[in-house]
Amino acid sequence: MRTSANAAPESVLIVDDEPSLRTILSFIVQRVGAVPVVAPDAATARQLAAKHTFACALIDKNLPGENGLDFLKWLRSVQPGCNALIVTAYGNVDSAIEALRLGAFDYLLKPFEVDALEHRLKLALQQYRMRQEHERMQAMLVQADRLASLGLLAAGVVHEVNTPLAYILSNLDWIDEELPSLRKALEGQKHAGKELASLAERMAGLESTMRDIREGAERVRHIARDVKAFARDPGDASQLVDLREVLDAALKMALVHIRYRARVVRDYQDVPLVLANEARLAQVFLNLVVNAAQAIPEDGGDHEIRVRLWTGPNGEACAEVGDTGMGIPAENMAHLFEPFFTTKPSGEGTGLGLFICKSIVESFEGTITVDSRPGVGTTFRLSLPPHVRSSRATRPAEPVVSAAVS
Ligand SMILES: Nc1ncnc2c1ncn2[C@@H]1O[C@H](COP(=O)(O)OP(=O)(O)OP(=O)(O)O)[C@@H](O)[C@H]1O
Ligand SMILES: [Mg+2]
Structure with missing residues (x-):
């Protein structure tokens, strides 16, 4: 039996002031394949629950100091996934309803039958595992959808990138042809006024082509950046x-x-x-x-x-x-x-x-x-839900804008 530290995800918290009951409950927890972590009072249990995640909890309703139901309420707020069973010798319908209203998974009267408690603990653990599995599958589906969207994007990206690439390449071809003949002209000419003017014109053509190439390359860079931002694993940070x-x-x-x-x-x-x-x-x-x-x-x-x-x-x-x-x-x-x-x-x-x-x-x-x-x-x-409950815009309000995407 462990009394503290390093509770694995499949741990069960036992909060009971009677040592003999803690022993019996620990035994039952071990029988269902989980790890018991015991506390004699709510204060100790709070310290444990602040540090470790529990799949289930077995809580005595009448604890010294803080009442078991108050502890249950706190536990539900810090570990909503933990299935809590209230165990008490002083049960009545009202307190059972109160426990369930506070989010207890179940309610058991002392003296209890070991088999009955074991059965209900098993159900509580099963439900915990199913919820964990559900959350895991949900996360996988979100990831799968992101990958599917990425596939969809990839088709779009190929289309988007191909157009600027085509004109980058054809312009490069043209520069390839133009530069040697320009060099030849510069070397061979006597630079008469008319010839110089024609050379200047060709140089201007070359410069404007270079600008087009730069623009095309910039577009490719932007597209790549957008896709990269989307493809990055967003993690869960808000x-x-x-x-x-x-x-x-x-x-x-x-x-x-x-x-x-x-x-x-x-x-x-x-x-x-x-x-x-x-x-x-x-x-x-x-x-x-x-x-x-x-x-x-x-x-x-x-x-x-x-x-x-x-x-x-x-x-x-x-x-x-x-x-x-x-x-x-x-x-x-x-x-x-x-x-x-x-x-x-x-x-x-x-x-x-x-x-x-x-x-x-x-x-x-x-x-x-x-x-x-x-x-x-x-x-x-x-x-x-808004982060700040006000209708202030993050940027100045603009009039209704109607525009085509470009
Ligand atoms: N804007 C819409 N107009 C008409 N039908 C729509 C619209 N949005 C969704 N649907 C209908 O809802 C169905 C489910 O949409 P959902 O986005 O979940 O899946 P999908 O688009 O079919 O596939 P994918 O998983 O690739 O998104 C679509 O197949 C379509 O019949
Ligand atoms: Mg869709």
């Missing part, structure tokens, strides 16, 4: 995020999907900063913007993707991505946020985009909703 910048970055990255289908109309009003992970939010907006573009036929029609930012009535940051695409049939609306729901041909859509968007937005305590009318268009709306 920072203050300006939604305007995130939305602009997502639009820029999705440009190749939007360009021949729709105009982008921006309506950025005052919006508070939010505490979130910038790369994750970029992933959300990129998914929404690419979905919007994919819902619009490439028929040269007059289509729009509208992006809006504003402050909600309770000071929240609101964002909208709307399109004039094909809309969503009523029977699909309930399934949009389910994993692997897609109407796209295999190879084009995995059906993870919106599922991931929802889990990212919810991880920042936000919400995402959708409105759609078949044949008219679709609008996804996000709401995120």
Whole structure:
């Protein structure tokens, strides 16, 4: 039995002032394959829980000093994932309800049967493991979606990079031909006024070509930088995020999907900063913007993707991505946020985009909703808690701006 230090994730905290019960409970914990960590009172238990993560806790309701239910309340606030079972000799329905209301996993009366307690502890541990596994899978899905988006981007990047590269190369070819003949002309000529003027003209042509090459190379550099920023593992750190910048970055990255289908109309009003992970939010907006573009036929029609930012009535940051695409049939609306729901041909859509968007937005305590009318268009709306509860903009408010992405 251990009394302190280095509790592994699968440790069970036992808080009981009776030494004999601590021994029995430790024995049961070991029988279910976990490690018991014991404390005779709530103060010791608090010290242990401040340092270690517990899968479950067995808490005596009547402890010396701090009451078991008060300790439970504190434990739930610092380790919400820990499944706590309250064990007491003084149980009644009211205190059982109170314990469950405070978030206890279960409630047991003393004297208890070892088998019954073992069974309930097993359930508590199982539920803990399943939740851990769920969180792990969720993190893997977010990563998988990032990689899928990266694949999508890669196709766009190839397209984007090819155009400037083509003119960099053709201009280089031209310089290759021009320079030797220019040198020859300079060496062989007697530099009469007329000839000098023609040489100067050719030099000017060379300089302007060099500028074009530089511009093309700069474009390639920018594209590479944008993709690198997206590909970087964002980690989980949160920072203050300006939604305007995130939305602009997502639009820029999705440009190749939007360009021949729709105009982008921006309506950025005052919006508070939010505490979130910038790369994750970029992933959300990129998914929404690419979905919007994919819902619009490439028929040269007059289509729009509208992006809006504003402050909600309770000071929240609101964002909208709307399109004039094909809309969503009523029977699909309930399934949009389910994993692997897609109407796209295999190879084009995995059906993870919106599922991931929802889990990212919810991880920042936000919400995402959708409105759609078949044949008219679709609008996804996000709401995120503001970092500062005020409607002050991070930049001066601009009038409604309507512009095509370039
Ligand atoms: N703006 C939109 N307009 C019309 N339908 C949409 C729109 N956004 C999503 N959908 C519908 O919701 C489905 C699920 O979208 P989701 O982004 O989750 O997956 P996907 O786009 O099919 O695949 P991917 O995993 O590559 O994003 C889409 O297949 C499409 O039918
Ligand atoms: Mg999608």
